[in-house]
Amino acid sequence: MKYGIIGASGRMGQEIARLFNKNGHQLVYRKDEKEVDASAEPEIMIDFSLASAFPETLSIIKEKSIPLIIGTTGLNKDNLTELHNLAAEVPVIQSFNFSIGINILSKLISQVNNYLDKSWDLEMTETHHRFKKDKPSGTALMLAELLKQPVEIHAKRLGSEFGEHKIEFASTGELISLKHRAYSREAFSRGVLLSAEAALELEPGFYSFQDILN
Numbered sequence: 648m649k650y651g652i653i654g655a656s657g658r659m660g661q662e663i664a665r666l667f668n669k670n671g672h673q674l675v676y677r678k679d680e681k682e683v684d685a686s687a688e689p690e691i692m693i694d695f696s697l698a699s700a701f702p703e704t705l706s707i708i709k710e711k712s713i714p715l716i717i718g719t720t721g722l723n724k725d726n727l728t729e730l731h732n733l734a735a736e737v738p739v740i741q742s743f744n745f746s747i748g749i750n751i752l753s754k755l756i757s758q759v760n761n762y763l764d765k766s767w768d769l770e771m772t773e774t775h776h777r778f779k780k781d782k783p784s785g786t787a788l789m790l791a792e793l794l795k796q797p798v799e800i801h802a803k804r805l806g807s808e809f810g811e812h813k814i815e816f817a818s819t820g821e822l823i824s825l826k827h828r829a830y831s832r833e834a835f836s837r838g839v840l841l842s843a844e845a846a847l848e849l850e851p852g853f854y855s856f857q858d859i860l861n
């Protein structure tokens with residue numbers, strides 16, 4: 648397929664281009680903060696840029712009227728509402744984490760939730776590379792929303808860490824610890840590839856990555 652990337656020169660943009668090109672797809676549209684490079688009209692658009700780019704992304708998708716896969720974090724509730732409105736016109740697949748593992752972890756957290764009461768303490772830690780611009784991670788915020796009670800999120804920025812999320816549940820007598828760690832950005836680009844290939848067959852609507860995996 649012919650695809651476009653908003654945030655093409657970024658860490659994720661480069662990883663997505665590597666995996667998509669390996670799978671025979673053609674990158675025909677690249678946008679970064681100051682540059683656009685287009686050789687043909689893309690069939691789908693992928694956005695891994697920055698929250699500050701969101702208004703531009705919205706107008707690009709409205710103008711091109713093609714499916715959007717968006718992984719950019721730091722989006723607020725108004726941004727997500729605008730994505731839902733856009734989904735009336737085109738398929739929108741949105742996730743703060745396109746790794747299969749985090750989607751498994753989400754299901755485990757939801758199950759653990761069912762057994763916990765106020766006598767259990769919860770703590771969450773997310774660890775990312777030193778260049779990450781937002782804090783806490785979008786994944787941590789997404790996981791926190793699955794929990795019945797509020798949880799403090801500790802954010803660590805260390806070296807080249809690709810992304811680790813740990814949730815600990817403790818009573819006065821025992822501890823449960825659930826952790827996911829990405830070993831490379833391919834953990835995310837694989838999910839983006841699955842979503843992009845599915846997007847071409849979807850009706851307009853708002854889809855999570857979980858919807859694509861189901």
Ligand SMILES: NC(=O)C1=CN([C@@H]2O[C@H](COP(=O)(O)OP(=O)(O)OC[C@H]3O[C@@H](n4cnc5c(N)ncnc54)[C@H](OP(=O)(O)O)[C@@H]3O)[C@@H](O)[C@H]2O)C=CC1
Pocket residue numbers: 653654655656657658659660678679680681682695696697698699700703717718719720721742743744745746781785835
């Ligand atoms: N959902 C998921 O699975 C994952 C999500 N992410 C998220 O993806 C985003 C990108 O991460 P990462 O690649 O590490 O970040 P980088 O900082 O490496 O890349 C950001 C990219 O966005 C570009 N950009 C900045 N402003 C604009 C704009 N106005 N229009 C178009 N492009 C713009 C930058 O271009 P320039 O260089 O010109 O400034 C750069 O290419 C982050 O929000 C991160 O949290 C990351 C990994 C997985």
Ligand SMILES: O=C(O)C1=N[C@H](C(=O)O)C[C@H](O)C1
Pocket residue numbers: 720743744775776779780783784785786787809810811
């Ligand atoms: O910036 C990153 O690298 C990542 N960001 C996402 C987030 O904010 O949750 C997903 C992943 O953890 C990597």
